Amino acid sequence: MMLLEIDDLAIGYGGDKILSKNINLSIESGQLVGLVGQNGVGKSTFIRTICGLQARISGEILLLGKEIDSQNPKSIATQISVVLTGRPDSLNLSVIELIALGRHPYSGWFGKLKKEDKEKIDQAITQMEINYLAKKRLFELSDGQLQKVMIARALAQDTDLIILDEPTSHLDLKNKIEVLDLLRKIATRGKGVLISTHEIQLSSKACDLFWCMDFGKEMLIGHPKTLIDEGALQHYLHIPKGILK
């Protein structure tokens, strides 16, 4: 199923500050896509734009076949969930309260959790294997634990598409591998997952596709291993060929 289609998109700020244009992409269910590129190339801008958090310059973004601008924030929130870089502003919430916020688009005025909401929260906690954290408060968590909890919140939002901005930053190697594994599993179960990452080597094994950005060029799209073998990825990232395997 086609979850997201991007047609001739240009992203940037204001009228004349275009970061990237002629973007034509799509994500299907079951796919884990890695967005790679140097710092400042516009990965986060791209992510904010396709989530509807930032205005685009031109082009079309279709969510499940419907133009994103024609949908209200609540309906978008039932189709895309995001995990952004950086900690949330307040950490004075319990892990369960945070994950329960994922049910925000579905609950009523008082945010009361219905049976289905509780089931989704339970599922998200089990999937991320964070049962042991459930009673803690956010400020008690390590960066890696917090990242997993934030992903669980996105899962509880129960969207077809999950977008994560650098989900493996600040994590140690073990946690990086664990998080990528979990995302791979989530995609295999039928969701579409897009991550931006600088972990080229690790994510090349987990991802089905790489979308590669470079300054002033069109986006490069391909299977990670093919791109690395051809040397095209190294060229886009401005690194020596031999460094990636």
Place this chain on the structure above:
Amino acid sequence: MIESQLDESKKKWKKVFLLLILVLLTSFILSISLGSVQIPFSFIVNHFIGSSDNEVWSNIIQNFRIPKTLTSILAGSALAISGLQMQTLFRNPLAGPFILGISSGAGLGVALVIFLGFWLGGFIEMTGIGRNWLLVGAAGLGSFIVLSVVLIASFRIRSGVSLLIIGLMFGSAVSALVSILQYFSQAENIQAYVIWTFGSLGSLSWGELNVMMPVIMVSLIFSFLLSKSLNALLLGENYAESLGLNLKRARMLIIINTSLLAGTVTAFCGPIAFIGLAVPHIARMLFNTGNHLLLTPLVILLGSILLIVFDIFAQLPGMQETLPINAVTSLFGAPFVIWLILRKSNLNYSF
């Protein structure tokens, strides 16, 4: 798994709320029993049953102590809730009900009435009820004008921090106008204005309460409906939007709601300090939660209780003199907050 945990916390919170309601009732009774005139407790009980034999005491209870205590409850909860909502909206622990310039606006209104009123010679003749309503109207209009400008700005601006700075700038500009007015005024006008800035809970008649009460009650009920949006805002504006929150609409509703609460209280009672800034922190520290579905009722109860208690201190029971309420709230409140922070210094208090 989550089910059992939610049940567990439900039991805990029921106890907490029951306890707070009991404390509120106790302080209500204390506040009615204590004052510069000593009235025996048995008389107060009789008064409520409806069989009182002392006209003077009855009058004191009915027309002074009960309105004053109700004012404390309304002002305490209203200011505390607006402080909570401003702190969360701007995710800034130093924000309070007056951060967007509401009290400065009210202050300018009152200053204009006092200074120009004296100048025109009409103010001195006006006493009692008419004068009170004039001050209330001026303060209300002043804060309404400031609020309108901030609201217009909030439509044009995405970033909360920019809005906060605009509010602060506007507030200082308005305060500067008040300073200029003061500079060119006579001593007695300045005194009248300064007395207004001390705040007052005891000067409201039933007529004024009948206006203040419905406005505050409706806004407090509305605050419960805003709790869910405020929880989403705890994560930051981008996250809140990605959770389906209409950011501009939510921000507008929160600003209108806090302005109604803080503006109404300031119009009737003057700019009461400390409560709005400190009570949300006290609630978070005492009860260890950042969840607004819990914080909203907690802050309403705590704000009411604290302002009643501070007002009892201000009355200096048994003595003829009273202290200005603003002095008491900070004088007794600040050490309390400092003590809470020191006691919890090993914990990572996050707002």
